[in-house]
Amino acid sequence: MRAEYDVIVVGAGPAGSTAARIAAKECDVLLVEKRQEIGEPVRCAEGVPLVKTPSVFHESFAHYVKPDPKWIASEVRAFRCITPDGTAVTISGEMLGVEEPLGLVLERKLFDRQLAKDAARAGVDVVTHTRATGLIRDDSVVRGVRFKRRGDEFEVHSKLTIGADGVESQVGRWGGINTTLRLKDIETCAQYHAANVEMPDDTLDFYFGSEAPSGYAWAFPKGDGSANIGLGVLGTKADAKKPIEYLKDFMKRHFPDGQPLELMVGGAPVSEGLATIVRDGLMLVGDAARHTQPVTGGGVIPALEGGTIAGTVACKAVRQNDVSTHVLREYETAWNARFGKSNKRSYKIKEAIINLSDEELNRIGRVFCDVRPEELNVRGLTKRLLKRDPRLMLMLRHLL
């Protein structure tokens, strides 16, 4: 590690490793991770879509990273949304006429490590077990980062700092960006990686209803009879009962023979992205910028996209020797152009879904459980809803 770099990236998750790798095309880059081992512990259900869903994600996962069997646990060929009375609405590749997998369940431990290796191969200095503890600021301009490693404190100077420090990000706050998440905009999650789980090994299951209030539960198969089984409860609903208590009840009901191998707890932002993600000498990416998909809390694709744009703009700013907010705003603008609209729409959908009662969810399930492939568009879904449950149509008109 040197005393000065062009760019310092704090956090070696998907956003940080991607930003670092791209920035290394033209800059000296330091990537710093507080954990001893990159990728562990996993705080993710590990599902990513391979299909483009323009209203949600502009690009498929494969647009950013070539899928590699080394870090793929299973291939997904169907999604099932299951309502409180057990009705399932299934969307499969077969229905869509798609032969390729619709998504993947990753091995994030290996995937995150691969991204960091790619960054190292591109010339990035990767340092683990080192925690960022503050920013060096000259007036309001960020000029580097303070670190702590095994009790030693030291400073590293930089022209530009990228905060990729995840949902618990402090870098933004240190840099004067308000990153506060309202309780209503964070899902508090608990997840088991459990063995002895009976479910199709190519299907992602999503369970909606009061078993996971204002959130949802999931079961994502890992291809070897094990699965990630978890749930997220909106922060405003998590005081009555902890997510882990909801999860234990959910497991008992749906996977009584499941054997937990690992427990994970964590938070996922389900907010609108931050209004400001750049300051003089500073950019935020990934969860640190609250760049997730608010309906699902999925953040891997936004992290890869944010990292890509931020790394590119970082190169340009360093090359021009101008890391002012004015120049860095190109990242903010490009992000908003690609994800801003779908993020806002998705946030509105999330706000509507969280207020649906179990009975309303059951009614939705009954209307759509036998949906046909040719109806999988706004017109087809609206027609079906109007015909089968016009009162529900009135309620859901905003979603459609």
Ligand SMILES: Cc1cc2nc3c(=O)[nH]c(=O)nc-3n(C[C@H](O)[C@H](O)[C@H](O)COP(=O)(O)OP(=O)(O)OC[C@H]3O[C@@H](n4cnc5c(N)ncnc54)[C@H](O)[C@@H]3O)c2cc1C
């Ligand atoms: C329960 C749960 C399930 C999820 N499931 C999915 C899913 O199925 N699909 C999906 O797409 N998304 C999912 N997500 C969201 C996804 O995991 C995140 O959006 C994604 O990891 C964000 O990537 P990131 O690089 O921004 O942050 P992270 O992956 O969180 O990486 C941030 C890194 O910064 C490091 N760091 C933090 N502070 C410091 C510091 N001070 N100094 C140095 N390093 C620091 C951390 O140790 C960490 O390694 C889930 C989230 C949760 C909580």
